[in-house]
Amino acid sequence: MSSSSRVPMRKAPASASSSRGKAQIPVRKGQRVGTNAKGTEDGYLYVAGVRDPSKRVTEYRTEQDVCPICHTDRQFNQNLRLLVSPCYHKMCESCIDRLFTLGPEPCPQCGRILRKVNFAHQTFEDLKVEKEVAVRRRMAQVFNKRREDFGSDKEYDNYLEEVEDLTFNLLNDIDVEKTEKRISEFEKSNASLIATNQEKAALEAMSQAEREEVERRAREERMRMVEEAERVEKEEEERVKKEVTEALAKGDSRLARELEMQSRTAKQLRQEALFKFIPPSLLLQQSTQDEIQHLSPLSPNYNGPFVPIPYSDPDTAHYNQWYELKVDGDYVDGRLGVIFAKTDERVRGGGWDLGLFWEMEIRAAVEAVGVEPLV
Amino acid sequence: MTISNDAQPEAGPSTSGLTPGPSPYHESSQFRHWRYSPSSLLSIREELNGKSVEIVARNTELEKEAQISLGHSYTDPPPPTAYLTVSDELLLLRFYCSQITQICRRGFGLPDVVESTAISYLKRFYLKNSVMEWHPKNIMPTCLFLAAKTTNYPILMDQFISKFSKLSPDDILDTEFLVAQSLGFEFWVRSPEKALRGWSLDLQNQPDPPIGLIQKTLPDALKNLAHCLLTDLEFIYTPSQIGLACFHLSNSQLVEDYLERKYSTESTEDEDEVEIEKLTFGMRKDRLLEILSNIEATIEKDGQSEIDLKKVKEIDKRLKNCTNPEKIPGTALYVKRKREKETAEAASKAAKTAKAAAAALDRESVFGSDLSIPSSKSPALSDRKPLSPRVTMNGVPVTSGITRPGGAEVALEDDGMGVKDENGIVMGGKGLRDVGLPL
Numbered sequence: 001m002s003s004s005s006r007v008p009m010r011k012a013p014a015s016a017s018s019s020r021g022k023a024q025i026p027v028r029k030g031q032r033v034g035t036n037a038k039g040t041e042d043g044y045l046y047v048a049g050v051r052d053p054s055k056r057v058t059e060y061r062t063e064q065d066v067c068p069i070c071h072t073d074r075q076f077n078q079n080l081r082l083l084v085s086p087c088y089h090k091m092c093e094s095c096i097d098r099l100f101t102l103g104p105e106p107c108p109q110c111g112r113i114l115r116k117v118n119f120a121h122q123t124f125e126d127l128k129v130e131k132e133v134a135v136r137r138r139m140a141q142v143f144n145k146r147r148e149d150f151g152s153d154k155e156y157d158n159y160l161e162e163v164e165d166l167t168f169n170l171l172n173d174i175d176v177e178k179t180e181k182r183i184s185e186f187e188k189s190n191a192s193l194i195a196t197n198q199e200k201a202a203l204e205a206m207s208q209a210e211r212e213e214v215e216r217r218a219r220e221e222r223m224r225m226v227e228e229a230e231r232v233e234k235e236e237e238e239r240v241k242k243e244v245t246e247a248l249a250k251g252d253s254r255l256a257r258e259l260e261m262q263s264r265t266a267k268q269l270r271q272e273a274l275f276k277f278i279p280p281s282l283l284l285q286q287s288t289q290d291e292i293q294h295l296s297p298l299s300p301n302y303n304g305p306f307v308p309i310p311y312s313d314p315d316t317a318h319y320n321q322w323y324e325l326k327v328d329g330d331y332v333d334g335r336l337g338v339i340f341a342k343t344d345e346r347v348r349g350g351g352w353d354l355g356l357f358w359e360m361e362i363r364a365a366v367e368a369v370g371v372e373p374l375v
Numbered sequence: 376m377t378i379s380n381d382a383q384p385e386a387g388p389s390t391s392g393l394t395p396g397p398s399p400y401h402e403s404s405q406f407r408h409w410r411y412s413p414s415s416l417l418s419i420r421e422e423l424n425g426k427s428v429e430i431v432a433r434n435t436e437l438e439k440e441a442q443i444s445l446g447h448s449y450t451d452p453p454p455p456t457a458y459l460t461v462s463d464e465l466l467l468l469r470f471y472c473s474q475i476t477q478i479c480r481r482g483f484g485l486p487d488v489v490e491s492t493a494i495s496y497l498k499r500f501y502l503k504n505s506v507m508e509w510h511p512k513n514i515m516p517t518c519l520f521l522a523a524k525t526t527n528y529p530i531l532m533d534q535f536i537s538k539f540s541k542l543s544p545d546d547i548l549d550t551e552f553l554v555a556q557s558l559g560f561e562f563w564v565r566s567p568e569k570a571l572r573g574w575s576l577d578l579q580n581q582p583d584p585p586i587g588l589i590q591k592t593l594p595d596a597l598k599n600l601a602h603c604l605l606t607d608l609e610f611i612y613t614p615s616q617i618g619l620a621c622f623h624l625s626n627s628q629l630v631e632d633y634l635e636r637k638y639s640t641e642s643t644e645d646e647d648e649v650e651i652e653k654l655t656f657g658m659r660k661d662r663l664l665e666i667l668s669n670i671e672a673t674i675e676k677d678g679q680s681e682i683d684l685k686k687v688k689e690i691d692k693r694l695k696n697c698t699n700p701e702k703i704p705g706t707a708l709y710v711k712r713k714r715e716k717e718t719a720e721a722a723s724k725a726a727k728t729a730k731a732a733a734a735a736l737d738r739e740s741v742f743g744s745d746l747s748i749p750s751s752k753s754p755a756l757s758d759r760k761p762l763s764p765r766v767t768m769n770g771v772p773v774t775s776g777i778t779r780p781g782g783a784e785v786a787l788e789d790d791g792m793g794v795k796d797e798n799g800i801v802m803g804g805k806g807l808r809d810v811g812l813p814l
Contacts, residue, residue, distance in 0.1 A: 296393075297393065298393075307393065309393065310393060310394065310395040311395055311396075311399070311402060312395040312396050312397060312398050312399055312401070312402060313395065314399075317395075317397065317398055318397055318398075318657070319397070319398050319657075322637075322655055322656055322657075323577055323580075324580060325580070326579065326580050331576045331579050332579060332586050332589075332590065333576070334590070358576050361569055361570075361572045361573035361576060362573040362576050362577050363398075363399075363573065364400075364565070364569045364570050364573050364614070364615070365569075365570040365571070365572075365573025365574045365576075365577060365615050365618060365619070366573065366577070366615065366656070367397075367398035367399065367400050367615065368398060368400035368401070368406075368570075368613040368614065368615040368616070369613065369615035369616055369619060369656045369657075369658070369663065370654070370656040370657030370658035370663070371400075371401075371406075371613045371615075371616070371657075371658075372658070373410075373412065373611050373612055373666070374410055374411060374412040374415070374611070375412050375414075
C-alpha cells in the first residue's frame with residue numbers, strides 16, 4: 001500500500017473514460033477492449049461505467065468508503081477512490097496499482113482475470129444498477145428493432161419478451177454462455193436490420209435539436225418582418241397624411257383624393273407582399289390568443305387587461321361646489337390630536353397636512369347630505 | 376338564515392358600471408347595501424322573527440326526540456306566546472348596544488369610532504339574524520372585538536376576555552366568522568361623527584363666525600350623536616344628514632342661518648324650476664329641513680329613552696326557553712348535529728380514500744403487483760465468506776447511523792437509491808455491509 005505510486009493509476013480511468021466519451025456509436029462486437037497478449041478472450045462482455053457526454057455525472061462516493069482488500073478508509077487516505085472492476089468488485093486505486101501493474105491477474109474476490117485498464121469509477125450507489133445499466137446499454141445496441149419492423153403487436157411483444165429474458169440471464173449470471181450464443185445468433189441473422197436502425201436512431205437524435213433550432217430562427221425572422229412592416233406602414237401613413245393635408249391646404253381636393261387612393265393601393269400591395277412570407281393565419285394567431293371573456297372588470301373572475309376602476313375624483317366631483325375652505329386655512333378645533341399635529345414638529349416634518357384632514361371632514365359632511373332616504 | 380331579496384330594496388346608484396359615483400359615500404358599501412326604508416326595516420325584522428320562531432319550534436321538537444333517544448327526561452317546548460316579539464328583540468338589542476358603549480368607555484378606553492362601529496355591526500348582524508338564533512351576549516363581545524380590529528385599535532384576546540367574566544376565547548372566535556359573514560365582510564362603517572366634525576368646521580367659514588357658539592354647541596351635538604347610536608337612523612339617513620341634525624337639535628338657529636347663507640348663493644329663480652343637481656347640496660332647502668326634523672324626532676323619541684332593565688331581564692329569561700337548541704353547546708340536539716357533521720366529514724373522507732384506493736387498484740391491474748427479484752448469487756460464490764471484517768475505529772464498530780448521508784456527490788436523484796435506516800435517513804448505499812460480497 002505504502003509503496004505503490006499513484007501516478008500511473010491516473011491514466012487508466014482517464015483513458016477508459018475518454019474512449020467512452022469519444023464514441024457516439026458504441027464499441028462494436030469485434031472490438032473486445034483489452035484482449036490480452038495471448039489473444040484469448042477474457043470473458044467480459046461490456047464496457048463498465050456510464051457514458052455521459054455532458055460530463056455532468058459525478059463519481060459516487062460516501063464517507064464510509066473502505067477498500068475491501070486493504071481496508072484503507074478516508075481517514076488514512078483522503079483521496080481514496082474506489083474503482084469498480086468489470087466483475088463489479090470495488091478496489092482502491094493503490095490496490096489496483098499493486099495487483100495489476102504487472103499484467104493481468106485474477107480478481108481477488110472472484111478470480112476473474114482483470115487488467116488495470118478495465119477499472120472504472122462508480123456512478124450509481126448500487127452496483128447492481130451499474131451492472132444493469134451497462135448490460136442494458138449493450139443489449140440496446142444489438143436489439144434495436146422497432147415496432148414498425150414487426151407485423152403485429154404480438155410479435156413485437158414476443159420479441160421484447162425474449163430480449164428481457166436474455167437481459168435477465170446476463171444480469172443474474174444464469175446460463176451466460178447459452179445466452180451469449182443466442183445473442184450472437186440474433187446479431188448475425190439480423191445484421192442489416194440492426195445497422196439500419198442504428199443509423200435511423202443517430203439521425204433522429206441529431207435532427208431533433210436541429211429542428212428546434214430551425215423553428216426558433218424562423219419564428220424570430222417572422223417577428224422581425226412583422227415589426228419592420230409595421231414600422232414602414234406607420235411611416236407611409238404619416239407621409240401620405242402630410243401630403244394630403246398639403247394638397248387640401250392648397251385647395252386641390254382632387255389631388256388629395258388621388259393621393260389617398262394611391263396610398264390605399266400601396267398599402268394593399270405591401271400587405272400582400274407580407275403575406276407571401278407570413279401567412280395571415282399566423283399573424284392573426286397573436287390577437288386571438290387572449291380570448292377575453294366579456295366580464296365586467298368589477299367581477300372577481302375578470303381576466304382581461306387591467307382596467308382602472310374609476311373612483312369619484314374630489315377635484316372634479318359635484319360636491320366640490322358645496323363647500324369652500326377658509327381663506328387662512330385655520331379652523332378652531334380643540335381636539336387633542338389636532339393640537340398635537342399643530343405643535344409637534346415631527347408631524348409637520350413628515351409632510352402631514354392638517355388642512356387636508358379638515359377638508360376631508362368637510363367633504364364627508366357635504367357629500368351626502370342631499371341623498372333622499374328610501375321609502 | 377337568509378331573508379328574501381325583496382325585503383331589502385336595491386340601494387341607489389351603484390358602481391356596477393365603470394363610471395365613478397357622485398361621491399365616495401355613493402361608492403361605499405354602506406350606501407349600496409345597508410340602506411333601508413323604515414317600513415322595510417320592520418318587515419325584515421318581522422320576517423326574521425317569524426322564521427326563527429318556526430325553526431326554534433321545530434328544533435325543540437327534535438331536541439325532545441334527541442333527549443328521549445338518549446334516555447333523558449324531556450322538557451316541554453314553551454307555548455307560542457313565550458316567544459320573543461319583534462319589539463322584545465329590539466329592546467334586547469338596544470340594551471346590548473348600550474352595553475357596548477359602557478364597555479368601550481370604561482372597560483377599554485377605546486375611541487368613539489370603535490364604539491360606533493361595534494354598535495353598527497351589532498345592529499347589522501341582527502338585521503340578518505334573529506335574537507333567538509344567536510344570543511346577543513355572545514355576539515356583542517364578538518362585534519366589539521371585530522370592530523376593534525377593523526378600526527385599527529385591536530385588543531389582545533387575553534385582555535379582552537379579562538373584562539368578560541363569563542366568556543371564553545372560543546365563544547368569541549367561533550362566532551367571529553359568522554358575524555363577519557353576516558356583515559357581508561363590509562367592515563367600514565361611516566359614522567356620522569366625521570360628518571359632524573365637518574359641519575362644525577364648515578360652520579366656521581362665515582364672514583363673522585360665531586366661534587364661541589359653535590364650540591358650545593359641539594358637545595351637545597356629540598351627545599345627540601351618542602343617542603343616535605341606539606336608533607335605526609344609520610339605515611335610513613346618511614351620516615351627513617344625521618350629523619347636521621345633531622347640530623340642528625342642539626341649536627336650530629345656528630344651522631338655519633348657515634343653510635340660509637348656503638342657499639342664498641343660488642340664483643333667485645323659483646326653486647321648483649331649478650334642477651336638483653344644480654341646487655346646493657343637491658336637495659331643496661325645505662326638503663332638507665324636513666329630513667332634519669324627522670331625524671330629530673327619532674332621536675328624541677328613541678334615542679333618549681331609558682332602557683328598562685327589569686324588562687330586559689324578563690326578556691332574557693324568556694329567551695332561555697326559546698333559544699334555538701341546535702346552537703347551544705350543551706343540548707342533545709347540538710351534540711347530535713355535531714355528530715352528524717362529523718360522520719358526514721368522515722364519509723366524505725372515506726369516499727376520497729376509496730377513490731384513491733380504486734385508482735391504485737387500477738394501476739395494479741395493468742402492471743401487475745410488484746415483482747420480487749430472486750437471489751442472484753451464483754452457487755460457486757455463495758459460500759464464500761465476506762472478505763472484509765467489520766471495520767472498527769478505536770475498537771468501536773463503525774455503525775451506519777450517521778446524521779448526514781455520506782456526502783454522495785451523485786448528481787442523479789437522491790431518493791430511491793439509498794437504504795433508509797430506522798430514522799428514515801437515506802443511507803449512502805449499504806455502506807460496508809456488502810462491499811466485497813459478490814453481486
